[in-house]
Amino acid sequence: MADLGDSLVESGEMEALRSAARRFADEVISPMVGTEGRDGDLAQLDAVLSQAAELGIMASLDPEAAAYDYGVWGAASLAAGATASLLILEELARACAGVAGCVHFAGLGAAALAGPQNDAAQLDGARIACTRAAVVACPPRWAAIAHRGPEAEDHLLLRAGQIDGRARFVWSAPGSDTLVMFAAGEDGLERVVVRRDAAGLGLMEVQGRMGLAACSVHDVVAKAAVGVRLGPAPVQEHWVQEHWARNWLGLCAIAIGNARGALEGAHTYAVERRQGGALIASHPAVQLLLGGAEARICTSRAALLQLAQGTRPDLRHATMLKLRITSDCAEAVSDCLQVLGGYGYMEDYRQEKRLRDALTLRSMGGRAADLACRLARSFEGGAG
Amino acid sequence: MSSPLSPPRARESLGALGRLLYDVDVRSLWERDTATLARRHRAQRQRYRDFAAEHLLPRALAADRQVGDDEIRALFCLAAAQGLQTEQLPKPWGSARLGAFGQGLLWSAVLKAEEMTAGCGGLGLALLAHDLGTAPLMMSGERRALGWLHHIYRQIEAGEPAIAAFAITEPGAGSDVEETEGAASASLATRARRVSGGYRISGQKCFITGGRLARWVTLFAALEDEGIESWTCFLLDTSMEGFAVGRSERKLGQRAADASELLLDDVFVPDDRIIGGLRAGWALNRNVLNYSRPAVGAIAVGIARAAFEHTLAFCGDAQLRGKSLLAHQDVQLTLAEMLTQIQAARALVWHTARYGRPFQAAGAIPKAFAARVAWEVSTRAMELLGDHGYLHGHGVEKAARDARLTLIYEGTHQINLLSIIEGQAGAEFPELAP
Numbered sequence: 001m002a003d004l005g006d007s008l009v010e011s012g013e014m015e016a017l018r019s020a021a022r023r024f025a026d027e028v029i030s031p032m033v034g035t036e037g038r039d040g041d042l043a044q045l046d047a048v049l050s051q052a053a054e055l056g057i058m059a060s061l062d063p064e065a066a067a068y069d070y071g072v073w074g075a076a077s078l079a080a081g082a083t084a085s086l087l088i089l090e091e092l093a094r095a096c097a098g099v100a101g102c103v104h105f106a107g108l109g110a111a112a113l114a115g116p117q118n119d120a121a122q123l124d125g126a127r128i129a130c131t132r133a134a135v136v137a138c139p140p141r142w143a144a145i146a147h148r149g150p151e152a153e154d155h156l157l158l159r160a161g162q163i164d165g166r167a168r169f170v171w172s173a174p175g176s177d178t179l180v181m182f183a184a185g186e187d188g189l190e191r192v193v194v195r196r197d198a199a200g201l202g203l204m205e206v207q208g209r210m211g212l213a214a215c216s217v218h219d220v221v222a223k224a225a226v227g228v229r230l231g232p233a234p235v236q237e238h239w240v241q242e243h244w245a246r247n248w249l250g251l252c253a254i255a256i257g258n259a260r261g262a263l264e265g266a267h268t269y270a271v272e273r274r275q276g277g278a279l280i281a282s283h284p285a286v287q288l289l290l291g292g293a294e295a296r297i298c299t300s301r302a303a304l305l306q307l308a309q310g311t312r313p314d315l316r317h318a319t320m321l322k323l324r325i326t327s328d329c330a331e332a333v334s335d336c337l338q339v340l341g342g343y344g345y346m347e348d349y350r351q352e353k354r355l356r357d358a359l360t361l362r363s364m365g366g367r368a369a370d371l372a373c374r375l376a377r378s379f380e381g382g383a384g
Numbered sequence: 385m386s387s388p389l390s391p392p393r394a395r396e397s398l399g400a401l402g403r404l405l406y407d408v409d410v411r412s413l414w415e416r417d418t419a420t421l422a423r424r425h426r427a428q429r430q431r432y433r434d435f436a437a438e439h440l441l442p443r444a445l446a447a448d449r450q451v452g453d454d455e456i457r458a459l460f461c462l463a464a465a466q467g468l469q470t471e472q473l474p475k476p477w478g479s480a481r482l483g484a485f486g487q488g489l490l491w492s493a494v495l496k497a498e499e500m501t502a503g504c505g506g507l508g509l510a511l512l513a514h515d516l517g518t519a520p521l522m523m524s525g526e527r528r529a530l531g532w533l534h535h536i537y538r539q540i541e542a543g544e545p546a547i548a549a550f551a552i553t554e555p556g557a558g559s560d561v562e563e564t565e566g567a568a569s570a571s572l573a574t575r576a577r578r579v580s581g582g583y584r585i586s587g588q589k590c591f592i593t594g595g596r597l598a599r600w601v602t603l604f605a606a607l608e609d610e611g612i613e614s615w616t617c618f619l620l621d622t623s624m625e626g627f628a629v630g631r632s633e634r635k636l637g638q639r640a641a642d643a644s645e646l647l648l649d650d651v652f653v654p655d656d657r658i659i660g661g662l663r664a665g666w667a668l669n670r671n672v673l674n675y676s677r678p679a680v681g682a683i684a685v686g687i688a689r690a691a692f693e694h695t696l697a698f699c700g701d702a703q704l705r706g707k708s709l710l711a712h713q714d715v716q717l718t719l720a721e722m723l724t725q726i727q728a729a730r731a732l733v734w735h736t737a738r739y740g741r742p743f744q745a746a747g748a749i750p751k752a753f754a755a756r757v758a759w760e761v762s763t764r765a766m767e768l769l770g771d772h773g774y775l776h777g778h779g780v781e782k783a784a785r786d787a788r789l790t791l792i793y794e795g796t797h798q799i800n801l802l803s804i805i806e807g808q809a810g811a812e813f814p815e816l817a818p
Contacts, residue, residue, distance in 0.1 A: 038634070169771040208776030210785075275559050277569025285798035330763070334788070341558050341796055342591045345636050345789055352636035359766060359784060360774045367770035369714040 017070070017084050021091035024055055029095035035348045039098065039213035049102055049173060057088055058103045058173075059110035061133065073107030073246060075114060082246065082308040086253040090301075093257025094264070097357035098214025100257060102173035104250040105215065109133030109172065112180040112243065113193065113230075133193075134172030135243070136181045136220050158183035158190055162200070162224040169206065169364070174216045181220075181227065188234025194227030201225045211353070211360035238312075245313035247365060248322035252304050255329040255361045259297045259336070262354045266290060266336035269349070273340075280339070289339050293332035300325040316378055323371045330358040413727065421495075424481055429495045435466060436503030444504035447640040448782050453597055456510050456640070457545035463511050464545075468496065470537040472515065472522045477534045488740035489522075490675065494682040494733050501686030502693070505786030506640030508686065512679065513593040513641060517548025519672045520602040520617050524660035532619055532659070536600055549598035551589040551646055552669055558591075560612075561604075562673065562795040564806060567612045567666070574648065576605040576616060582654040583607075585618065588630070588647055591793075595644035596629050598622055603646070604665045615665030619657040626651035637785030674747040677794050681733045681750035684758035684790040688726045691762035691783035695719070698769060698778050718768050722761045729754040744807030748800040751790075755797060758787035 032048055033040035052058040059071030069076045072085040085107065093100035112135045136156070156165040163183050170179075179201070181192045194201060206217040267290065270281035280286045304325060307317050337344035337351040344351040362368075386393055391408045398406060414433075418426050439462060447455075463469050467479030471492050474480045484492060493515065500508030521533040539546035552561045560570035574587025585605050595601070599622055607614040620627060630645030660668045696719065699709040709715050733750045736742055762784035766773035774781050791797045810817035 206775070210774040210776070210781040274556070274571065276566030285802070289798075334759075337788075338791065338796065338798075342553070342792055345792055347634040347636075355636070355788070356785075359763065359781070362763075363766050363769070363773040364771055368767045369712075369718070370770075373714065 014084060014087060018087045018091055020055065021057060021088040022094070024052065024057060025092050025095035028052075029092065029099050032099075033096050033350065033353075035350065038347060039353060040096065042214060045099070045102075045174060045214055048099060049106075049175070052092075052099075052103055057092070059107040061110055061113060068110075071107060071110070072103050073111045073250070077107075078111060078114070079311075081311045082249055082313055083305065085246075086249060086304060086308050089250055089253040090257035090260070093254040094261040096214065097254050097258040097354070097361065098212045100254045101171070101212045101215040104254060105134060105171050106132050106173040106176070108135050108243065108247060108250070109176065109178070109180060111246065112191070113178070132173055132176045133178040133180050134170060134176040134216075136167050136170050136179045156181055156183040156222060158185040158192060158229075161229075162226055163192060163194070163222045164224060166219065166221045168219045170203075170218050170220050171364070172216045172218070174214070176216065179220065179227075181222070182235065182240070185233065189240065190233045191230045191235055192227040193230060194222075194225055198225055198227065209360065211356035211358070212364075241315040242312055245315045245318035248318045249304065249308065249313055251361055251365060252300070252318075252321050252325040255326045255358060256297060256301050256304065258354050258357050258361070259293070259300075259329040259332045262333040262336035262351055262358075263290070263293050263297060265349060265351060265354075266293070266339040269340050269343070286339055289335040293335045296328040296332040300328050316375065319371050319375055322366065323368055323375075326358075326362040327368070330355075330362045333358040413723070417727075417730065421491075422487060424484060425487075425491050425495060428484075428492060429499065431466065432468070432496045432499035433502075435463060435468060436499050436508070439463075440500060440503030440507045443507060445776065445779060445782065447504060447507050448637075448776070449639075451507075451640045456507075456597055457547070459507065460511060460514070460545045460547055461543060464540045465543075469511065469514055470540055471496075472518055473530070473533060473537060477530075478537050488737060488742075490678055490737040490739075490742060493675065493679040494737050497679045497682035498686040498689070498730070498733075501683045501786075502689045503686075504640065505683070505687045505690065505783070505789075506638040509593060509638050509641035509683065510597075512683070513550070514548050515679075516550040516672070516676050517594065517598065517600060517602055519550065519675060520659050520668050521619070523671050523675065524617070524664075524668060526660060528656065529619075529659045532657075539599075544599075545597070546599045547594055547597050548600040548602065549592050549594040550672070551592045551595065551601050551603040553589060553591045555588060555590050559796060559799050561669065563799050563802060565802075570612050572606045572612060574603070574605045575608050576618065576653070577608045579652070582652055582657070583618065585620075585648050585651045585653055586626075588645060590645050591633065591643045592646055593641050593643055593793075595646050596632050596642040601646065602659060603648075604669055607663070612666060614663045615669065616662050617659040617665045617668050618653045619659050620651065620653060624651050624653070636788060637782065638789050670744070673794065674742045674744055677747035677751040677800065678733055678736045678742060680790060680794040681729070681736070681754035684751070684754035684787065685726060685730045685733055687783055687787045687790065688722075688729065688754070688758040688761040691758075691765045691780055691787070692719070692722050692726060694779035694783060695722070695765040695768060698772065698780070702772075715768060718764060722764060725757045725761055729757040745804045746807075748795070748803040748807065751794060752797055752800040752804070755787075755790035758790050759784075762787040 028048055028051055032044045053060060053067055056067040056070050058067060059074040060067035062068055068074055072088050077085045089100050089104055092103060110133060113133045154167045156163055156167060163181060177196050179194045179196060181194055182189055183192055200223045202221040203218040206219060270286055271279055273280045304321055333354050337355050340349055340351055343349050395403055395406050395408050418429050470479040472478055474482045497512055500511055518533055521529040536546050554573050556571035556573060560566040576583040576585045601620040603618050603620050604615050606612055626649040628647040630647045632642045632644040635643060699715060702709040704712060732753050736746045736750045739746050765780045766784055769780055772778055805813060
């Protein structure tokens with residue numbers, strides 16, 4: 001049966017990408033997740049991500065690699081729009097939102113490194129040798145709560161070629177060896193590429209997260225850290241907005257894929273489990289849960305793919321989608337878990353993992369209140 | 385100096401009687417709610433709160449990651465030493481004060497459930513599940529069963545961790561053992577075969593809270609070749625030959641309380657361990673649920689309160705854009721909504737306790753409502769904290785994971801809603817009268 005939003009997806013190339021991603025999710029990621037361990041066998045994660053890179057799904061920083069263009073948030077996405085990246089992320093997230101998150105953050109890092117002009121020559125000129133990048137402190141900082149600390153806000157300052165400051169909750173794919181830091185220079189925002197092991201840079205892992213266990217999260221502290229400044233400087237406002245829009249759209253796609261996985265699991269269970277002498281799929285109470293979940297997921301998907309039609313993602317609309325889709329999909333996952341009753345609450349069926357991932361997606365990357373207030377303020381101003 | 389328009393200062397402009405009628409005291413809602421209780425229940429609530437604050441809250445985060453069986457047993461004995469695990473019988477047979485049941489059997493259960501789980505959902509459940517385990521002994525009204533309850537209490541008072549567990553759920557029968565319509569077609573595996581002097585029971589139970597640590601189990605089994613209408617409650621001693629504990633589940637939340645499989649291989653149970661009479665198990669089960677569901681509602685209130693209190697503590701320590709998080713209006717609005725929902729859920733639970741003898745709808749309504757509240761409050765709390773919301777160390781994501789179970793156990797949310805309809809058929813819904 002055709003899914004709402006499928007009509008927005010071009011046939012041919014898009015379908016091929018989506019199919020490839022789905023096969024990868026089913027054949028490589030799902031076995032890693034399995035049914036043992038709270039989040040699957042994360043010791044295999046490195047191998048899974050390597051395969052994703054070889055397959056061209058995970059963006060490469062090597063201009064010669066196919067994944068440079070066609071990986072998630074690769075050069076092709078910067079030119080042709082977000083649809084392909086979002087479809088891939090959705091398919092990966094059906095199997096594991098954490099792995100999809102790794103691919104997403106690595107892609108954002110590659111896009112940030114390439115910059116608005118996708119200048120491969122500039123990267124060569126800078127003699128940067130890196131395999132995976134993470135984006136740090138691209139303003140504005142939405143999640144800027146300072147808990148029990150003297151500093152009020154995240155900030156990165158660039159003075160006399162050195163970076164000082166901090167940034168919290170920096171999400172990345174494991175094995176990121178390069179940070180693309182957006183620091184406030186004297187003439188405006190600048191991109192600075194810093195090796196992870198550079199002097200003056202401290203990364204503290206954020207422990208005890210609820211979900212997306214496959215991803216890495218760090219608090220970054222810089223003290224006179226030195227890196228390679230990339231042009232053009234200052235970074236244009238619209239590029240910063242596009243980065244944030246890509247980030248949020250990607251998280252929405254992951255939320256939708258994660259919820260689809262939950263829905264598929266719930267349907268499978270419902271047609272096997274008997275209570276009251278009948279398959280629970282025939283119980284109206286279960287049908288209400290499944291139907292409601294599917295409606296939320298499909299309308300979210302349609303809205304996301306509609307927005308992805310444009311070449312440049314609009315920040316204001318991406319904000320709206322992040323606010324709604326992550327919330328609606330979390331509800332959908334919760335309802336799918338409910339279908340399984342007590343089994344849904346246990347690790348084995350992986351619905352509880354999906355719920356943890358869904359709730360993490362909802363909380364991360366910007367407080368809902370901040371997003372809503374930003375929308376209201378920009379409405380008054382008339383511009384996105 | 386506060387504004388002249390602030391309530392305490394504005395009040396000063398009133399005459400004496402006007403001032404008497406205008407309450408501007410600065411007191412917590414906990415204090416105010418407690419003041420509405422009967423004196424003995426006020427003292428009880430305080431005792432439970434003190435115990436949770438001292439013994440459960442400090443251990444909550446660590447226990448959520450890992451807790452040993454010995455630690456749970458030690459906690460049980462600690463609670464028992466304060467008389468908190470033997471309250472289903474009045475003194476001298478148990479630890480309840482003689483007048484405690486004068487206003488109904490539920491007050492102790494709901495007050496205790498909220499305070500314990502406000503400290504920690506998992507550790508609280510590990511202690512509370514014991515009362516569910518012994519509930520059939522009390523609810524049967526049988527002299528012999530009450531004698532068994534007294535026997536268990538004597539062990540506890542002697543310092544033994546004589547924990548009890550309640551076993552109804554089976555791999556093929558979850559919701560079916562919690563509601564009438566499904567029960568008729570339930571696929572039951574646990575069977576009792578008549579032998580000389582008693583019964584031999586074989587089968588399997590699953591998701592039994594406290595099953596791994598229990599010394600006593602009130603276990604429900606159908607008689608051989610009969611359906612669920614033959615369900616009978618048996619009191620098992622876990623040292624009985626043929627009784628074994630299977631796997632303990634890896635749960636999303638309330639992790640400090642185990643949920644385990646019980647495996648029965650021809651376990652001999654003598655006749656004097658039949659509780660409530662042969663074939664009375666279904667009625668006994670349903671009535672136990674009438675009493676336990678309000679308590680689960682109180683568990684949900686406790687977990688919601690934990691989410692709120694952890695959020696408040698976080699906000700007090702946090703700054704956003706140069707000012708305290710508490711000074712932001714959106715934060716205040718959210719906290720106020722959370723508090724409103726929690727107060728409403730508690731009010732509904734306490735309203736049920738005032739019935740004295742709960743009936744089916746009275747049990748299901750507070751459970752259904754409070755479980756929803758707990759889930760909404762705890763997930764809103766996560767959202768409020770942004771990226772901090774998904775971190776274990778703040779206690780908020782733990783509260784969300786703990787809250788989620790209240791929509792499932794003691795009958796799923798949907799089963800509880802249908803229970804309300806069935807319970808009131810013939811009253812609010814006369815067309816549905818059987």
